[in-house]
Amino acid sequence: MPLPCGAASAHFDAAQALVDYRLGKEPMKRLGYAGSRRAAWCVALIAGCLGACHRSEPEQGPVVEMQASKTQQPVQKQADKPQVPRERIREPAVAGSFYPRDPAELTSQVDGFLAQVKPLGIKGLRALVSPHAGYVYSGPIAATGYRQVVGLDVDRVVVMAPSHHVAFRGVAVPDADAFKTPLGIIPISAAAHQLAASSPFVVDSEPHREEHSLEVQLPFLQRTLKQFELVPLVFGRVDEEQVAERLKGLVSPNTVFIASSDLSHYRPYDEAKQLDQFTVDAIVRMDVQALSPNQACGHSPIVALVHLAQALGWKAQLLDYRNSGDTAGDRSRVVGYASIAFTDGK
Numbered sequence: 001m002p003l004p005c006g007a008a009s010a011h012f013d014a015a016q017a018l019v020d021y022r023l024g025k026e027p028m029k030r031l032g033y034a035g036s037r038r039a040a041w042c043v044a045l046i047a048g049c050l051g052a053c054h055r056s057e058p059e060q061g062p063v064v065e066m067q068a069s070k071t072q073q074p075v076q077k078q079a080d081k082p083q084v085p086r087e088r089i090r091e092p093a094v095a096g097s098f099y100p101r102d103p104a105e106l107t108s109q110v111d112g113f114l115a116q117v118k119p120l121g122i123k124g125l126r127a128l129v130s131p132h133a134g135y136v137y138s139g140p141i142a143a144t145g146y147r148q149v150v151g152l153d154v155d156r157v158v159v160m161a162p163s164h165h166v167a168f169r170g171v172a173v174p175d176a177d178a179f180k181t182p183l184g185i186i187p188i189s190a191a192a193h194q195l196a197a198s199s200p201f202v203v204d205s206e207p208h209r210e211e212h213s214l215e216v217q218l219p220f221l222q223r224t225l226k227q228f229e230l231v232p233l234v235f236g237r238v239d240e241e242q243v244a245e246r247l248k249g250l251v252s253p254n255t256v257f258i259a260s261s262d263l264s265h266y267r268p269y270d271e272a273k274q275l276d277q278f279t280v281d282a283i284v285r286m287d288v289q290a291l292s293p294n295q296a297c298g299h300s301p302i303v304a305l306v307h308l309a310q311a312l313g314w315k316a317q318l319l320d321y322r323n324s325g326d327t328a329g330d331r332s333r334v335v336g337y338a339s340i341a342f343t344d345g346k
């Protein structure tokens with residue numbers, strides 16, 4: 001099989017073998033980047049975000065029952081679903097692998113993660129950095145962030161996610177009107193289509209078709225928010241500062257931004273913690289120069305978010321850091337996950 005990243009490296013073979021083993025398929029077919037830095041980036045993506053984003057095996061689901069809570073949303077009923085033609089819906093790509101396909105099982109798992117988190121009383125929450133591995137690995141860390149949006153008056157969510165399957169320039173908005181998960185339909189905001197009308201945003205469904213890093217955020221949002229619209233953005237190669245400049249127009253008291261990213265990939269536990277601490281510190285102090293794609297697969301979404309936060313005077317704080325060695329994996333090769341909140345200080 002050709003090396004799609006141009007990386008003549010044993011690491012790629014190992015990563016690909018892992019991907020094939022864990023997911024039972026061959027992703028990354030269309031990646032075409034060349035050059036050492038891009039190659040390293042691709043290897044990191046393959047090794048970490050596909051290989052590490054393991055299946056969500058039912059036996060590893062939480063056993064903690066969700067506390068009865070008025071803040072939790074019921075599963076969307078059929079009658080509540082917006083009427084969107086089937087061909088205009090982006091169907092779930094990783095239900096049954098990254099998270100349960102069964103709505104009741106998915107609800108139970110997400111609610112179980114959320115029930116283990118206390119609200120932190122964060123004021124002026126505007127954005128989160130959130131991980132995107134299989135739920136048994138990163139779900140508890142994602143829940144730490146999403147628990148903080150419960151009760152907020154949010155009706156629009158901008159999810160910024162990296163591309164793991166398709167190499168392209170710009171930020172892709174799908175040619176669709178809604179996203180679907182086992183928990184229901186989420187309408188795509190008209191703001192997404194307005195963004196896509198001009199560069200660096202583009203209308204392109206292909207980067208979205210198999211992408212997990214955006215999709216896995218959605219069930220958490222569906223369980224923590226009331227009705228909301230989605231601005232689904234998959235990042236290719238792009239000037240993040242330019243993206244942030246455009247995203248300023250979407251900032252409102254009722255809009256939350258999510259930057260989807262995992263951290264270090266397949267390092268020993270202690271080494272990962274050390275490297276991820278450096279990465280988290282750089283994000284919190286908003287030092288984009290200290291961040292590289294090798295540290296976080298969602299480098300571009302994070303950097304765009306940091307530029308946005310700097311422009312608006314937001315502050316960042318770490319809510320949770322754990323890695324797969326803390327949740328459901330062995331400690332010899334772990335993937336790091338962080339939940340980081342950005343607030344407007346109001």
Ligand SMILES: [Zn+2]
Pocket residue numbers: 045048049050132162164213261262297298
């Ligand atoms: Zn990833």
